[in-house]
Each structure stands twice: as C-alpha cells, then as structure tokens.
Amino acid sequence: MPDRSVRLGLSGFLVALALVWSATATADQNDPRLDDLFALLAGNLTAAEARQVESQIWQIWYGYDGDNEEVDRLMAMGQFANRSGFIDLAYTFYSRVVEADPEFAEGWNRRATVNYLRGALEESLADIEQTLALEPRHFGALAGRGLVYLALNEPELALAAFEAALEVNPHLSGARANAETLRDLVGEAI
Numbered sequence: 001m002p003d004r005s006v007r008l009g010l011s012g013f014l015v016a017l018a019l020v021w022s023a024t025a026t027a028d029q030n031d032p033r034l035d036d037l038f039a040l041l042a043g044n045l046t047a048a049e050a051r052q053v054e055s056q057i058w059q060i061w062y063g064y065d066g067d068n069e070e071v072d073r074l075m076a077m078g079q080f081a082n083r084s085g086f087i088d089l090a091y092t093f094y095s096r097v098v099e100a101d102p103e104f105a106e107g108w109n110r111r112a113t114v115n116y117l118r119g120a121l122e123e124s125l126a127d128i129e130q131t132l133a134l135e136p137r138h139f140g141a142l143a144g145r146g147l148v149y150l151a152l153n154e155p156e157l158a159l160a161a162f163e164a165a166l167e168v169n170p171h172l173s174g175a176r177a178n179a180e181t182l183r184d185l186v187g188e189a190i
Contacts, residue, residue, distance in 0.1 A: 029105040029135035031060045038137055041169055050171035061106045061135070071100050071107070078110055082117075090114045098130075105134035109141050116148055124148050139169035146178060155182050 034057065041053045062075070078093030091114045097107035112127035125148055131141040146161035159182040162175045169175075 028063060029061060029138070031063075034060060034137070038168070041171065045171065047171065050169075054169065054171070058140075061109075061138070068101060071097055071104065074100065075107065075110070078114075082110075082114060087114050087117045091118060098127075102130075103134060105131050105138060108134065109138060109144070112141065112144060116144065116151070121148050121151055137168045139165045139172060139175075142168060143172060143175045146175065150178070155185050158182055159186055 037053055037057050037060075041050065041057070045053065074093045074097045078090045078097065081087075081093060082090035091111065094107060094111035094114060097104065098111060101107060108127045108130040112124045112131060115121070115124035115127055125145065128141045128145045128148070131138050132145075135141075142161055142165035146158045146165065149155075149158035149161055159179060162179040162182065165172055165175045166179060
C-alpha cells in the first residue's frame with residue numbers, strides 16, 4: 001500500500017510547529033515566541049506559509065497578557081465598533097486601552113488605524129511612533145505609516161516606511177506594490 005502520509009518541507013514543518021506552539025497562549029509584543037516567528041517570516045516561505053506565520057504574530061500582538069480584563073473587554077469592543085463602521089466609537093475604546101495600559105503596543109496600533117480612518121493623520125503618526133517604540137518589528141504599523149505618508153503627499157517618507165515594513169516582513173504584497181510604484185515616482189522626481 002502506498003504511503004499516504006503528509007510530507008512537509010522544512011519550512012512547512014517549522015510553520016506547523018509555530019502554529020501549534022503559539023496556540024498554547026496569548027500575550028503581547030513581549031512574548032518570547034515572536035523571535036522565532038519573525039525568524040520564520042524572514043525565511044523563504046510560500047505565500048500560504050507566510051500568511052500562517054503572520055496570523056500567529058497578529059494573534060500574539062492582539063492578545064493581552066496584563067491580567068487586565070478591562071483591556072481585553074475594551075479591545076474587543078473597539079474591534080467590534082471598528083468592524084461595524086463606528087470609527088469614532090472605536091477610537092474611544094482604543095483610547096481607553098492606551099490609557100489603561102500604555103505599554104501595550106497593539107492598543108496604540110489599533111488607535112493609529114482608526115485615527116487614519118478618521119482622517120486624523122498626525123495623530124495616527126503619533127500613535128504609530130508609540131507602537132514602534134514598543135514593538136519595532138510591527139510590520140502593520142510600518143506599512144500603516146507608509147499609508148499615512150501617502151495621504152500626506154510625502155512619497156519619499158512613504159517609500160521609506162514601506163521599505164522598512166518589507167525588511168521586517170518581505171511577504172507584504174501591498175507594501176511591495178506601493179514601494180515599487182513609489183520608487184518609480186520618486187525616481188522621476190529626482
């Protein structure tokens with residue numbers, strides 16, 4: 001009878017291991033599992049493998065390990081408000097998150113996102129800086145900074161932000177496309 005077992009390549013095995021390992025707990029930007037996940041992300045992964053690793057990183061970032069039920073509740077309410085289109089209400093919830101725990105990077109990142117959606121671009125940049133001060137590898141914040149700079153008509157700064165995001169996560173197709181477009185645009189302006 002032929003062997004029908006699933007055979008994973010080394011990268012597939014490492015991704016599967018990371019998925020199992022990271023499913024055991026949630027934390028925040030200080031979680032020690034992130035180092036291994038970022039090492040995987042920097043490797044030669046398929047698009048599907050990269051998405052799995054990214055998902056695990058986001059789950060850890062979104063998780064809260066501060067033993068503060070209020071922060072958990074506020075994050076959930078902010079996410080629900082944002083997904084439901086109540087951006088100002090989401091801003092209120094995320095503002096309460098950063099007040100309750102200013103060391104929680106994802107609270108700042110979520111507020112940066114709703115500030116961007118509200119058109120409060122300078123405030124979004126300030127929240128992105130807070131996010132990156134706490135988690136310099138936050139590829140979502142780095143790419144978000146690129147989007148804010150695009151909205152501010154600062155193509156050189158936007159390009160630098162997208163390139164920084166790609167240094168951390170080379171699998172970000174949106175950041176890659178924006179960077180390629182901006183390289184042409186910035187090159188023509190010189």
